[in-house]
Amino acid sequence: MKNILIIGAGKSSSYLIKYLLEKSNKEKLRLTVGDISTENANKLINNHKNAKSVILDIFNIEQRRYFIQKADIIISMLPARFHPEIAKDCIHYKKHMVTASYISEEMKELDTAVKEKGLIFMNEIGVDPGIDHMSAMQVIDRIRKNDAKMLLFESFTGGLVAPESDTNLWNYKFTWNPRNVVLAGQGGAAMFIQEGTYKYIPYHKLFRRTEFLNINGNKKFEAYANRDSLKYRSIYGLEEIPTMYRGTIRKVGFSRAWNIFIQLGMTDDSYTIENSENMSYRDFVNLFLAYSPSDSVELKLRSYLKIDQDDIMWEKLVELDIFNPKKKIGLKNATPAQMLQKILEESWTLNKYDKDMIVMQHLFGYERNGKKEQIESSLIVYGENQTYTAMAKTVGLPVGIAALKILKGKIKTPGVQRPITKEIYEPILKELSLYGIKFTERKVPYLGYNPNHVTG
């Protein structure tokens, strides 16, 4: 009998629990799902005999340690900031650990202690980070094994609505944490390297410097640059590569319209607005426009940002009902970003029958025997419903598969790590393909840095 403790029964745990329960008889697994409330855990467990839900408040040290001690492996599905305390207990009680989060500085510092105890702390094993690492490294290792030299690596991921649920002008709904979507790109310039030249895009230009993407023949995608593409050079062992770019995928036209909110200052999360609670949507817009005793909010906005009245961007704003003088924000001491989120949630929340979609694409450019070639590798995963979403599937499955492989001794190398070695990515990608998570690869002419680049 192997005991698995899953901490956190939120949106991203559905597929993880489903996967492990399906394996539980054959692999002799016992699942304990802990959260501050058992409601969602009970739904996901659905009276399965090999699982139980428990109340687990990670700030209750005794409770936390009690459950960690009883498990063979701990999966933390909590936000990254909660991992370090759990990780320290795992070291103390000699337990393996799995998370889908980026390795924080605090987590990194535990590496020596984790290795000393022969433990595996697998991180970044969700979708992005996670499937992106594994699928990229598999191709990169293959290219290098063939004595080819990597010239270009571009990688794009996006969480979007599935085509049948793509019903608004923005071609977008919140399939994940809305707050992260509103704040995306903030905190510093986006950095990458193209043909050996460093490039920096400030936040206020980020959504105007998009790339067009052709994914499995569908050209309706675009991407904006992620914040730090440069650090992936050392992570992937591509220190000398002249082009390295990572981006986030949206449907074409999203970024140009989103830029309106940035230009106005609506995504700012650094200060609060007086009397935000009683403001109307229209009042909110007017905060960012010059005072006028007579001009309308609409005209001021159009004139300020030079938006033609027949521009589709304008229709997108109208669709959000952002000029409504009657709808109240209803949030006390809110930041502009929180107020904007409130307005967007009204329009972009998935309805009961909406489905989501995960889209990923890598471009690998390389030179072999003096010839330049390029591989394009793409993935689209559709959600099944509001519980078993594409996001939950692509995050939860690799987490679950990794946990099982660690328990069974198939993944052996100890330490705080991410899935970038063959030992890890090979078996996990193989099993993922059984669940329909499989990249379509094709050779394309070497194009060098994206020729469809938009200079905005």
Next chain:
Amino acid sequence: MKNILIIGAGKSSSYLIKYLLEKSNKEKLRLTVGDISTENANKLINNHKNAKSVILDIFNIEQRRYFIQKADIIISMLPARFHPEIAKDCIHYKKHMVTASYISEEMKELDTAVKEKGLIFMNEIGVDPGIDHMSAMQVIDRIRKNDAKMLLFESFTGGLVAPESDTNLWNYKFTWNPRNVVLAGQGGAAMFIQEGTYKYIPYHKLFRRTEFLNINGNKKFEAYANRDSLKYRSIYGLEEIPTMYRGTIRKVGFSRAWNIFIQLGMTDDSYTIENSENMSYRDFVNLFLAYSPSDSVELKLRSYLKIDQDDIMWEKLVELDIFNPKKKIGLKNATPAQMLQKILEESWTLNKYDKDMIVMQHLFGYERNGKKEQIESSLIVYGENQTYTAMAKTVGLPVGIAALKILKGKIKTPGVQRPITKEIYEPILKELSLYGIKFTERKVPYLGYNPNHVTG
């Protein structure tokens, strides 16, 4: 005999020392000017019998306390972050203190201790903050005394080149700390209130939302909003005022061109550029533009920011020689802001015979007996040369006058304070007028919020 210790013999101390030395015989003053080097102090003292220069390193606690103990009042002309240590010594040894800096949280916390010892810690008594506070409060108090109700307060200050030195297309040179000019406006949205409506301008729009100013009949000025105008409502006792705006003055056209640097991301001080030292000016510009194997840096920039080739903004960039592929930045691990500063200093450093100028304007709108009126109050001060600049004069004179009035018991109220009460501003403004620092006041029709507003 009264002993005055001046800490810091930098650019802003020239007029201060000159003023106090002129008064030294009559008022029986002895000046000690301390700095980490005596070179500049000796130049400013010029062998005057009532003054001496000393080596004073404020991080040397014994040295610092030795000189503080011997003085009757301490004037700190150092950057604001160095004041608290000096202030604590002043409390310990029961010495008054004067600074031209904004009251920091740390300084504010000393208020109780300062009052208990009956000391006066006068801060914000330079030009901005300083002369702005005093000249504004004098008019505001007069208006309120006449049973009028304040409706509007707008206040603008700028450090510029004098007309005879205004020789470049930007109508601007560095008359003060260049770093502060490059970073101006960063750190959060600009906030103010107009006709009862809060307004917020994000940094990337700040220089496109300028106001035009007419100063003594000269319409060639503009202003961009300072970061927090709202807090001045409580400082000036104008909690209920519907319009409160503070701004920084430039010559018309400066802001529109400066906005290019902001749009490109060149004023970012939050990250460093690899190999900045060996980059050319042209390489620097190219960091912020899309990669192209063939298009020129010039064309990419013009297309990106939609600048017509006959736009004066373009000439301004060319004047800075910013596209030069041969000139090297020569700064190691520099931030974009530091690199930009390097390029600007080459063009905007004052030459030996250049003179500077301080420009200030307040607008006071009020209602009395059902009638709305407006007062416009303006000040222009010209520098004499590179030592006795307008900046040094307008900072140093109020500091010196305040120190003397405190020493002579003319300013009595103890505490950590700024010059906003009649006890302080009345005698100081009176004496400043003897030195040509005098506002021109005129009644104008009540215009309400600036009708020349530019919505950018």
